[in-house]
Amino acid sequence: MAQADALTAARRRPIEDRPLAWLAPLFLLLGALFLYPLFDVTRLSFTDATDAAAPAHYTFASYRSLLGSSEFLAMTRVTGIFVAASIAGQLVFGLLIAALVCEGERRRLPGAALVRAVVLVGWVLPGVVIGIIWKLLLDESGAGIMAYAASLLGARNPIFLSAPVPALFWVTIANVWRGTAFSMIMQYAGMKTVPIELYEAATVDGAGPLQRFRYVTLPSLRGILLINLVLITIATLNTFDMVLPLTGGGPGRATEVVALYIYHLVFSDFQFGRGAAVAVVLMAIGLVLSACYAHILQRERAA
Amino acid sequence: MFGGPSPRARRLAGSAAIYAGYIVVGLIFLFPLLWVASLSLRPMAELFAFPPRLVPQHPTLAAYRDVLTGSPLARYLLNSVKLVSATVVCALAIAVPSAYALSRLRFRRPAQKSAAMLGMLAVQLISPLVTALPLYRWFSALGLINSHAAVVLVYVALSAPLATWMLTGFLDTVPLALDEAARIDGCTRLQSLLHVLLPVMLPGLASTAILLAISTWGQFIVPFVLLTRGDLYPVSVGILDYQSSSDSVSTHLLAAAAILSALPAMLTFLVLQRFIVGALTAGAVKG
Structure with a gap:
């Protein structure tokens, strides 16, 4: 009886109490401009669609042809190197600078906050501008500053972006x-949340700064490091705007990472089906990584 | 504080090592910007000076004047300002009611709420390039290529989830008693949101708006795909176009253009830092 009353009460819930009424604009927008496109790109990946008006046929050919394509394999290799080296570099340097800033704040050294702000400025720049800045730095003529620095080190006519291996490196x-x-x-x-008592206890036990970092800081940061790893992997996989002004994917296709590859397939070669197939692979990787992210996030909250 | 029995000299050596680290880090992150700023302040004759020097012999702002008057950069900047402000306003208009629902209303099943929150995070994690192909096809079919309104619509879809996520977190810190009091006084939910909660949310709205503005300013893929007419480009796409038409004798102009397109985001970021501090201290006073 009481249950039935509750049910009618729920049904009679005034519209302003229903979450969906408030969320409707957001859901409509996301449905039309995000979810449905995701569905459509998946559908397209199973067709032989091009920019021609001719109706497309459903086929697995896009996926099959990718696996046999040497371009696709080369792109996978380039993207793999780019992503692995990028996330390793970002994690190590990020951790190092964070430790430097934290240790400076602990010792009340002036300048720690300034260093933090300087590092962050690079992060808010538009990707295209970052690409242009590095292109200007890496100018291979005598007027380029990196070329000049290299010549001081004894390297005449250094090569930065005009040969495949150095281009991917830079x-x-x-x-x-x-x-x-x-x-x-x-x-x-993350470091700010480590209880200060842990450091004090470690110091009493005779741990030096490096040991404190190894046995106190690192274990406490495990969860954050994992989340960090997932997020920067996704961000690096999606890198597109920075590479365009820097190398445009070249020389040849030496720096054509996955996002550029999709763009070229779709908007230069007009191979909509194949481009969509690569996009679906990228989306699948993104979804798996997002699931890992959600999983870690919930575990961290529970802990 | 942590030195314990260790001698003072060791502590000093440690601090010196930290400062050495700061100088290296500062140089790595600041030098590229300084170099481009230096290029932008040179007359053309000094572009090829050898050996290169960081401080120009005859610094001049001519490159900035030339690039603002003799190139479409001013047009690009204006387009960006238009697109960004329309996006921020529309995204907030959609995010505020959504955040209200997620923070204040009871969902029939708690799982629905966490699914909505996680779904919104997933939007951030999928590249706009994945959805660009279908959107390009639809918008061409509808004749909406080269429409700023269409670009704003896609921007809003991409940024409203992040805004909702941030504002929900912010609303969760506002005590429920505040809007309950208004409801007892006879306000509808909409009235309590508009008249009671919104004024309290102002710092949260401001930092959300700033974050959206910075990310939309740098947004590249959507306009790159949906706009083909140069006079409609925002600065992110426009400067790429400008780069492809520039050569080594106009390096100073490209450098000035790069600085000008980065400046709004950089300045806004400095404001953001202030806002974060402001929000923190405001919370402390209330708490």
Whole structure:
């Protein structure tokens, strides 16, 4: 009886008490401009669609042809190196700078906050501007500053972006420069939550600064490091705007990471089906990583 | 504080090592910007000076004047300001009621709420490039390529979830007693949101708006795909166009253009820092 009353009460809930009424604009917008496109790109990936008006046929050919394509394999290799080296660099430098800033604040050294702000400025720059800045730094003519620095070290006519291996190296360096700030601020926030008593106890036990970092800081940061790892992996996989002004994916296709590859397939070659197939693979990786992220987040909250 | 029995000299050496680290980090992150600023302040004759020097011999603002009057950069900047402000206003208009529902209303099942929150995070994690292909096809079919309104619509869809996420977190810190008092006085939920909660949310709205503005300013893929007419480009796409038409004798102009397109985001970031501190101290006073 009481249950039935509760049910009618729920049904009679005034419209202003229903969450959906308030969330409707957001859900409509996301449905039309995000969810439905995701569905549509998946559908397109199973077709042979091009920019031609001719109706497309459903087929698995896009996925099959990718696996046999040497371009796709080369792109996978380039993206793999770029992502692995970028996240390693961003994690290590982020952690190092965060530790430097935290230790400076602990010792009340002036300048710690300034260093934090300087690192963050690079992070708010638009990606295209970062690409242009590094392109200007890496100018291979005598007027370029990095070329000059290299010549002081004895390297005449250094090559930065005009040969495949150095180009991938420098694109990765530029990406580490861009992304380190994000890792730094996450690790910094994490370090601030480590109870100060732990450090005091470790000091009493005779631990030096390096041992305190190894046995107190690092174990406490495990959860944050995992979340950080997932987020920067996704961000690096999606890198697009920074590479365009820097190398445009070249020389040849030496720095054509996955996002550029999709763009070229779709908007230069007009192979909508194949481009969609790669986009779906990228989306699937993103979804798996998001699930990991959600999982870690919930575990951390429970802990 | 942590030195314990260790001698003072060791502590000093430690601090010196930290400062050495600060100088290296500062140089790595500041030098690229300083170099581009230096390029932008040179007359053309000094572009090829050898050996290169950081401080120009005859610094001049001519490159800035030339790039603002003799190139479409001013147009690009204006387009960006238009797109960003429309996006921030629309995204907040959608995010405020959504955040209200997520913070204040009872969901029939708690799982629905956490699913909505996690779903919104997932939007941040999927590249706009994935949705760009279908959106491009639809908008071409509808004749909406080269429409700023269409670009704003997609921007809003991409940024409203983040805004909702941030504002929900902010509303959760506002005591329930505040809007309950208003409801007892006879306000509808909408009235209590508009007249009671919104004024309290102002710091949260401001920092959300600033974060959205910075991320939308740098947004690249959506306008790159949906706009083909140069006079409609925002600065992120426009400066790429500008770069492809520049050569080594106009490096100072490209450098000035890069500085000008980065400046709004950088200045806004400095304001954001102040707002974060402001929000923190306001909370402390109330608490």
